[in-house]
Amino acid sequence: MPIFNAPVQDIQFVLQDVLKVTTTGVPGYEDLEADFTSAVLEEAGKVARDVLAPLNASGDAEGCVLENGTVRTPKGFDAAFAAMKDGGWTALDCDPEYGGQGLPYLMGTAVGEIFVSANMAFNMYQGLTHGAYSAIHTHGTDAQKAMYLPKMVSCEWTGTMNLTEPHAGTDLGMMRTKAEPQDDGSYAITGQKIFISAGEHDLADNIIHLVLAKAPGGGESTKGISLFIVPKFLVNEDGSLGERNGVTVGSIEHKMGIHGNATCVMNYDGAKGWLLGDLHKGMKAMFTMMNEARLGVGLQGYAVAEAAYQNAVVYARERLQGRDVTGTKNPDGAADPLIVHPDIRRALMDQKSFVEGARAFTFWGAHLIDRSVRMGDAEAEGLISLMTPVIKGFQTDKGFEMAVQAQQIWGGHGYIEENGMSQFVRDARIAQIYEGANGIQALDLVGRKLAQDGGKHVMAFFEIIKTFIKEHQDDAQMKPFTDPLKAASKDLQAAAMYFMQNGVKNPNNALAGSYDFMHMMGHVCLGLMWARMGKAALDGLAAGSGDKAFLETKIATGRYYMARHLPATGMHLARIESGADPVMALAADAF
Amino acid sequence: MPIFNAPVQDIQFVLQDVLKVTTTGVPGYEDLEADFTSAVLEEAGKVARDVLAPLNASGDAEGCVLENGTVRTPKGFDAAFAAMKDGGWTALDCDPEYGGQGLPYLMGTAVGEIFVSANMAFNMYQGLTHGAYSAIHTHGTDAQKAMYLPKMVSCEWTGTMNLTEPHAGTDLGMMRTKAEPQDDGSYAITGQKIFISAGEHDLADNIIHLVLAKAPGGGESTKGISLFIVPKFLVNEDGSLGERNGVTVGSIEHKMGIHGNATCVMNYDGAKGWLLGDLHKGMKAMFTMMNEARLGVGLQGYAVAEAAYQNAVVYARERLQGRDVTGTKNPDGAADPLIVHPDIRRALMDQKSFVEGARAFTFWGAHLIDRSVRMGDAEAEGLISLMTPVIKGFQTDKGFEMAVQAQQIWGGHGYIEENGMSQFVRDARIAQIYEGANGIQALDLVGRKLAQDGGKHVMAFFEIIKTFIKEHQDDAQMKPFTDPLKAASKDLQAAAMYFMQNGVKNPNNALAGSYDFMHMMGHVCLGLMWARMGKAALDGLAAGSGDKAFLETKIATGRYYMARHLPATGMHLARIESGADPVMALAADAF
Structure with missing residues (x-):
């Protein structure tokens, strides 16, 4: 296990x-x-x-x-x-x-x-x-907060998010679930929602569904959507549970992974719901949660990779196979452990340097949310809005890739379900898909966030990098961090410039490069994180404080990331600068 | 379905x-x-x-x-x-x-x-x-051929390969299965083999196991290994089936994919076996099959991606979601089909251009095998020996990646098992692992094949590219093929040069870059294939023969590969040139 x-x-x-x-x-x-x-x-x-x-x-x-x-x-x-x-x-x-x-x-x-x-x-x-x-x-x-929150804080009652319908995923404007106003101020919710995680289960006394639906007068687009609270059991004035509401689970999905979580088809048949927030402003209410929810999924990306990595290390240390070409390391054994081999090291270092970089990036994102929420820091709010699609899209793609690499270290044994490495891969896979598939994250980044508030936030990000490099570039110990960061951020700026210059005449020139841009920006962000971590570790060593071996490992891991991951930005830039033409060359029926 | x-x-x-x-x-x-x-x-x-x-x-x-x-x-x-x-x-x-x-x-x-x-x-x-x-x-x-081959050609009897043991995968020298010579000229085979595909099943009257085992006098290393024919049912002189041999299936594995194929633990308990080929030359006998077997696995990589791609195209055409930003394409529908979106196009073009390039590369490999076997063409034999780890390692990595991309196009529906996209991903995954995990392919390429026969084969490969570029570089229509191919092969040569110059003082400088080299070479090979296909398509158009739309699609797909895939070589070169130090910096207990 x-x-x-x-x-x-x-x-x-x-x-x-x-x-x-x-x-x-x-x-x-x-x-x-x-x-x-x-x-x-x-x-x-x-x-x-x-x-x-x-x-x-x-x-x-x-x-x-x-x-x-x-x-x-x-x-x-x-x-x-x-x-x-x-x-x-x-x-x-x-x-x-x-x-x-x-x-x-x-x-x-x-x-x-x-x-x-x-x-x-x-x-x-x-x-x-x-x-x-x-x-x-x-x-x-x-009143709503008093009624629902105490039980949800304690998880006596759990919650769900109901967005997707069979024919409406990304394109929520097409949703058909209806909300009919009732005389008592509630709404009757009718429609079908799919892919509802934890939609039904036996862990809580009540389940509080948040449901997007169309109330009259809002029109057909996403602008007509409102958000409703629909409890599984109605809640009496005194907080006790009342009658069963008209919401039932239709079926549960047989999925590639996250088998322990029930993914439900939910049927709403005139279920009693109460408006949450403003009428016809449901999308806005959903979006205020997006930064948090997407950061949580970005966290899943590297957190599952961390678990997979730990088990890859165990196997690489224990499994004896082949000999170190530079000299036997385990002369008393039939072979050396896998971990002596450079290609195994490459795979482990890839995983380790990604996970630790992603952790720093995610924590920085959470810190920006705290600054935004607790201090009303507008710059922090702008930055996390910009970073959210990168945290979600880049980290879940890389997290999956690293889980696959961890499984690979186990060889054939990694393909056997009982050893658990397959589960990490299968579970990590969903994070690339839900809470906005990663292509949508890339679209959000390039189509919305880059230009948001006149491009102020991306300029602030470039300024942070520039300032860091300026402060530390004369420090010889920091050069293995600052030099690659400088080169990578230059690539990123060139890509942004390409979008500005070519996206106006044809928006597809930007959209065709959106996915590459998201990955490029992910590398630059993790590069910045590693530069900061390198600096913190060097400071710790200079001060003679802390765990010397730990800090030295941190520096070596960061240098690996800078040397081996950051060169990806050049490739992404070249792809982006090839523009929309190669991507859009074929007629739809030529595929 | x-x-x-x-x-x-x-x-x-x-x-x-x-x-x-x-x-x-x-x-x-x-x-x-x-x-x-x-x-x-x-x-x-x-x-x-x-x-x-x-x-x-x-x-x-x-x-x-x-x-x-x-x-x-x-x-x-x-x-x-x-x-x-x-x-x-x-x-x-x-x-x-x-x-x-x-x-x-x-x-x-x-x-x-x-x-x-x-x-x-x-x-x-x-x-x-x-x-x-x-x-x-x-x-x-x-006599062996007469006894076994007719029934195996017709698949009345099926066959297996028994290499792996619980503690011996890549490192076959550690195997423990024993072959004791018997008076009748046969051997008694005793030991346990694992991961035996099709080791036991109900599709054939007999199963002919080929088993690696150690016969006395060969020593402890791989040099002591011999190959044996061990039929499930002994075969009588007249070709009829005799008594059951001492080989049984111990259990079957619960795997991530390829569920339709039985992966068996096989127990040999004094089973009757007959030497195949020379005593103590079993590894050599196995290796003569390697080119073919590994080419077959490399084929699985892109063949599964082809099937996944076809289903991604179906979904991208049918699923209505969002609108084309450059103008509505499906005004009568609630939304445009996914295929209008540039990022969906990017993913489909990635898949299409990889699969078609890999097909050409694999067929070229099969053609080299035919030249080698049917004509005794030594240059072809050298080339396919060089290309085999690339066909296997690169194509199965990319095939898996493309199956994942195909699944991604299906969004949440791709994660649901009933839709079949998950199976493509889970099945494709094994091809990266079996028949020599891809890290072993990289090691074979850089540690063995590059320097084989004094580097003659890799020089021949570079010469093929050089000649092609020279012949076609003045053809303006071929420039989108020859220019990127030239740049990519220059990167590849620089990487080979780095290995030569730095691998002698520390072999880890070569081994740490082996995986990147394998991918680099894969891109250059597919680039060469696309250049050839581009030329063939241009010739077809010039001659006015053939299917014009098909040939134009071929050219556009090739141009995509050259513009969007080949820039990866620069990234791989930078990684390689960072050498062994970042990869090997940590002590084994620092992970």
Whole structure:
């Protein structure tokens, strides 16, 4: 069975040495002293190792079963969910007014990484509830918040998001679910939603569905869409559960992965729903949650890769096969361990340097959200809006690629389901698809975010890089970081320039290069993160503080990323600069 | 259910217009007139579409079951296997002396592609038999050939390859299976083999296992290994089946994909075996089959991608979502089809240009094997030896990547097993692993093949490219092919030069870049193939012969490959030139 150990030291390094959280002045960050965050992370690590990870493979093998109108989750999920609730883990970064612990979103993200690595499918029950909690917290009336949030903070009730319909995925304007106003101020919701994660299950007393639907008077486009709260059981005035609402699970999907999470077809048959936020402003209400939800999926990308990587390392150390060509390393054994071989090292370093870079990027994103929410920092809000599609799209693509590489190290044994490496690959795959397929992320980045507010945010990003390079380029120890970062960001700027100059005469010149741009920007962002981490590690070494071997490893890992990953930007630039013509040359019927 | 239509016109284009098979002077190629090959391919296409493809998804869902010591294959496999036998498809390129039809290996490859695309797992039963047939045909005595080959040509008996043991995969020197000489000239084989594809099943009357084992006197290394024929049922003098041999299936594996093929643990308990080829020369006997077997796996890489691509195209044409930003294309519909969107085009063009390039490369490889075997062409033998790890490693990596891209086009629906896109991804994954994991292919390429015969073969390859560019660089229509090919091959030569200059002082400088080199070389090879295909298509247009729209599509697809895939070589070169240091910087316990 795969192992998992929470990478607490690596997480602490980003929080304390790179972000230096307590010095940022963000309200609430003053609590995040190293001792405190370490204690929380260690404790989360124990839950992850002892409670969640042991259910990962069994949950995959067993899957969810639809029986008599409800979904039975895999054996042990109910006890584990109870442990998560009892430990207060579901309430970590929620509002104290509703029973939350009030920790910053950054801290919820750090702990969330650990839980996702241990058991991605299981953690979705809580993760989706958190998303629904945020939507109600931001857009709900006081009465709605009082009615739903305390139970959702504790996860006695869980939540869902209902967007997709059979014929309407990305293109939500085509949705058909209707909301008819009723005399009592509620709406009758009728329609079918698909791909509803945790739509039905046996882990909670009630399920609070957030449903996009069209109410009269809004027109046919996305502008006519409103957001509704539709509980599985109606809630009485006193908070007790009332009658069953008109929402049922039609079927559950047989999927490639995340078998432990029920993906449901939900049928709404005149179900009672209450408007959340403004009428006909449902898309806006959904979008305010997007940054958070997409950052959460970007986190899944590298968190699953972290778990896969840990198991690749175990195998590379234990499996004896072949000899080190530069001299035998294990003379008493029949062969040397795999880890002596350069190509195995390449694969492990690829994984390690990606995961650690992505962690820093994701935590920076969570920090920007905290700055935006807790301080009203407009620049932070602009930056995270720009970065969100990159965190989601780039990190889930690379996370999947790295899970595949980790599986590859196991050779034929990696293809056997019982060894668990296949599950990492199958689970990681969904993160590239849901919460906006990665092609949509690229479109969002190039079609919307680059030009947002007159291009202010991307200029701010380039300025951050420029300033960093200027500050550190004369430091010889930093050159292996600053030189590649400079070259890569120059490529990225050239690509942005290409879009500006050629996208006006033909928008396809920008759109055909959008996917490459997203990946390019991902590399530049992780390059910036590694440059910051390199600097923090060098400072730690100079100060003689901290774990010397750990800091040296950090620097070597960062140098690997700069030397071996960043050269991808040149390739992406060349692809982008070939423009729309090669991409659009064929007639649709020539494929 | 996924569709599959044999790409006969594309296959014909490579055979007739690019390779111009009948003009090559290879004995047997004189039969390959366009009308003949077209008839064979069309017929194979019907079998693939009507018999094999309909069993692909059901075979995946049902899988193989071990019952009472034998394996039950999925429903319909027996009837389909009978149809393959009755149609003479298993005998296509086998020796007429043993009942084969004597067609060139190239023709077997072209037909094989169609069958693999339709149902990879099913086709392995026949594919492995062909590999065992080749081994016996090359190394067997006349008596062995007479005893086994006729039944293997007809697939009344199937074959297997037994190499791997639990602790010995790549490192076969560690194997423990023993062969004890018996008085009657046979050997008693004892040991356990794992990952034996088609090791046991219900499709044939007998199974002829080829087993690597150690006979006394050969020492402990791979040098002590011999190859043995171990039939499931002993064969009497008259060819009838005798008693059951001491070989049994211990269990079958629960795998990520290729569920329709039984992957078996085989236990040999003093089983009667007969030496095949020379004593203690078993590795050599295995290696003579390697080129063919690895080419077959490289074919699986792109053949599965072809099937996935066809289904991505169907979905991209049918699924209505969003509008073309340059102007509505489907005004009467609720939205435009996906195929109008540039990023969908990018993904489809990536797939199409890879698959068609890989087909040409694989067919060229098969043609080199025919030249080597049928004409004793030493240069062809050297070239295919060099190309084999590239065909296997590069094409299976890219084939998997393209299957993932095809699945991605289906969005959330691609993640649902019933739609079949997941199966393409899960099936394609194994090709990167078996028949030598792709890291081993890279090692074979850089550690062995580059320097083989004093580097003669790689020099010959560079000479082919140089000559092609020289001949065509003044042709303006060929510039979009020759310019990128020139730049990419320059990168490849620089990488080879780096290995020469730095590999001597530290072999890890070469090995750390081996994987990148394999991919680089793959791109250069496909670039060369596209340049040839471009030329053939331009010639066809100039002559006014052939299907104009088809030829123009071919040129546009090739230009896409040159513009969008070939820039990868610069990235790989930069990675290679960063040398072993970043890769090997960490101590083994720092991971």
